[in-house]
Amino acid sequence: MTAATHPAGETTVGARLRWAVTDALTVAGRDAAHWRRQPAALLVNALFPVLLLLMFVYLLGGSMAVPGGGDYRDFLVPGMLALAMVFGVEATMTAVVTDTARGITDRFRSLPMAPSAVVAGRCLADLASSVVGLVVLLAAGLAIGWRPAGIGSALAAVGLLLLLRLAFLWIGIHLGLLTRDPAAVTAVQILVWPFAFLSNAFVAASSMPGWLATVAEWNPLAGTVTAVRDLFGAPVGTGGGWATEHATLLAVGWPVVLTVVFATLSVRRFQALSS
């Protein structure tokens, strides 16, 4: 038997940090191994928003009035991109619930690894799969004739989108830690739809009646959608309220606030697993 004793010296702050990063990468690497084994699963997740994009553009797009009179395609692509980030909440939650149900989370918690690595690894893996999803969706957009205004602003838009994904990622982790019930995932899958429609992703908020317009404008998704539209050079229309005027502020503010709140709650929840 090889001397499989434990490597010594993990007491300094630097060593701890280094292990926190290494362990998170190892945990995320497990997801990467899943993708290598089942590339189809990764692709199906990425293709669902593409399907939605095509349906909305070709089946419904003809009757959609775009504020500022642009092409519905240019209006919808940013909306779908943001929506794909929100849909990620399901994938994250499913992964967390499955790992808990299969005892994997407990296995990790009984190992001498950095405790933060369990959630940090989830975070890294899901961000990576979201990048794949974004690339596929952007490619689909390009394929149907959509064009961004410039490379620099497009990269900024991708940054805002991933920031939104980060927020919904932590919401997903938190929800996943809260429940052990796979049925809860189904509930979230359903609730995501009214949440998506109550925003400016598919239609302009200004086209909705009074208070609904305000709700749609303040939807955590809306700021990102408007800011991304702007960065991609699509007309954003005028006549919105304060929220629309300050879309970029909200596109950063909402995700940051959500991330801080839900990351804190998740870490607490993770620690409370042991009670």
Place this chain on the structure above:
Amino acid sequence: MTMAIEVAGLTKTYGTTVVLDGVDLQVARGSVCALLGPNGAGKTTAVRVLTTLTRPDAGRVHVAGVDVLRHPRAARRRFGLVGQQPAVDDLLGARQNLVLFARLHHLDRRTARARADELLEQVGLAGTGAKPVRQFSGGMRRRLDVAAGLVLAPEVLFLDEPTTGLDPAGRRDVWDTVRALVAGGTTVLLTTQYLEEAEQLADDVCVLDGGRVVARGTPRELTAAIGGDRLELVVGDPARAAEAARLAERAAGGPPGAPAADGVRVTVPVSRRPGVVGAVVRALDEAGIEVDDVVLRPTTLDEAYLRITGADRTRTEVPA
């Protein structure tokens, strides 16, 4: 004698259910302790507390000299855990799983791979290649799970019903693995529903019931404590069975315990000494009672266990 596991006053309550009610436990370094008890006795909860997965309400827990509640990460370096439910990644292969866990034990890549191969060999899964665990049989999964608990050749190994669902060969493999580890100095705490397993492996047995330790000792001590061995006789004439029981008890001079007669069957507690069977048969013969059959039955750990936990009587209390 140094203790590898020291537990004192362990208490855990879920809502109004008291799951652990002041458990004390000591396991000597290099020994095997079997934790027995009926379903819901609190075995898994105790193991989870000892392995940092659950925080107790009160009590002190030391594993391999480390205060588990104060220094959970230091403790995790010193124990291995095989939980009641297999906890391996379904989509990955056996080797991939073990390499993953070895990496999370902070072994470098090469050592992790070498260790994974060694463990696969040890639990008889070396030939499974890249086959995903999802396609394993329950027993194969269990073996992988056991291997995952051995990554660091731990000082203390916790096994929560490690052989449940294994075929006899698989069970023997796990036993051999445990014995080899113990020979190498590992301390083992295992829970089991198989008394034979406790008899085979354990130096000490601790019986948990309703969150309390209700008995402890070596398997031999436990069987002795409930009355040693029994002599079972079949007499020719049922009318004289009671008389036969009385005579046999006197002749056997056994430990206190009521002789019983049921039809032609007579059961008498005896202490094992040379000539005891002959003495009983002779006494009955002298009284003119015909004896058709005699069996000397040692008390098994099963019987001791059932007697201790009261599971052989109709239980009247309603579970909480």
